Amino acid sequence: MAQGILYVLHGRRNKIPQVNLRLLQELMHELSQPQVISFLEGDQQTLAAGLVQLQQQVEDVIVVPVLLFAATHVRQDIPQRLKAHQRLGVTITVLEPLATTTAVFNFLQQQLTRACQALPQRPILLIAHGTPHFVEPYQQLQNLAAQLQQQLPVPVIAANYIGAHRFTELLVDQTEPVIVQRLFLTDGRIAGKIKRAVQQQVPTALFLPTLENQITVKQAILERLTTVMAPIQV
Numbered sequence: 001m002a003q004g005i006l007y008v009l010h011g012r013r014n015k016i017p018q019v020n021l022r023l024l025q026e027l028m029h030e031l032s033q034p035q036v037i038s039f040l041e042g043d044q045q046t047l048a049a050g051l052v053q054l055q056q057q058v059e060d061v062i063v064v065p066v067l068l069f070a071a072t073h074v075r076q077d078i079p080q081r082l083k084a085h086q087r088l089g090v091t092i093t094v095l096e097p098l099a100t101t102t103a104v105f106n107f108l109q110q111q112l113t114r115a116c117q118a119l120p121q122r123p124i125l126l127i128a129h130g131t132p133h134f135v136e137p138y139q140q141l142q143n144l145a146a147q148l149q150q151q152l153p154v155p156v157i158a159a160n161y162i163g164a165h166r167f168t169e170l171l172v173d174q175t176e177p178v179i180v181q182r183l184f185l186t187d188g189r190i191a192g193k194i195k196r197a198v199q200q201q202v203p204t205a206l207f208l209p210t211l212e213n214q215i216t217v218k219q220a221i222l223e224r225l226t227t228v229m230a231p232i233q234v
Helices: 018-030 047-055 072-085 102-118 136-151 189-201 215-225
Strands: 003-009 035-039 060-065 091-094 124-128 156-160 179-182 206-208
Touching: 003 047, 018 035, 018 215, 035 047, 047 060, 047 072, 060 072, 060 215, 072 091, 102 124, 102 136, 102 179, 102 206, 102 215, 124 136, 136 156, 179 189
Parallel strands: 003 035, 003 060, 060 091, 124 156, 124 179, 179 206
Antiparallel strands: none
């Protein structure tokens, strides 16, 4: 059965950093399967259009959410849109998002280890987007923080931008400097808002790079794909 890959990104094309798109396009050139990039927002390169295009070529569609956590987009939006345009006889498999991959863990561990060596004894604030609708993303973030703390000499505190466990609430009583790791795929608007908000409460905070323009994203996607596809030649 011929397989194809449908990559699903969050925003409109003009809102996605070009460096991230280039990383994805590099991966597409390395794989032989039919592949399509789609976006959840906007009216160009939509998820529906991408699925229709792939179904003209394959009977087995692997959907890769290029997202970090399984919140509303992964649990509701993507399945609903796929179901509405799935052709009879076509199998669709939606992979889990990327935050729980070994690739992302290794990236965080290496980056945080270097930061702890440069600024010892600073606690780490690991901030994700968060959601008020699902508990799973924060549970995954907590697990990730716990795994990182086992490898690091300082506390790793899980926090959200929205929903419960907001980072602003955790910083109310924070008087000592912190290391801030924003777990986002882009260094965009929300990552910037988090940085400004933290700086207001803890001006000496150190901010580490997001996953924007990191080979880790490509590695994480490949890691997900290898769980469901025939041996991938890269």
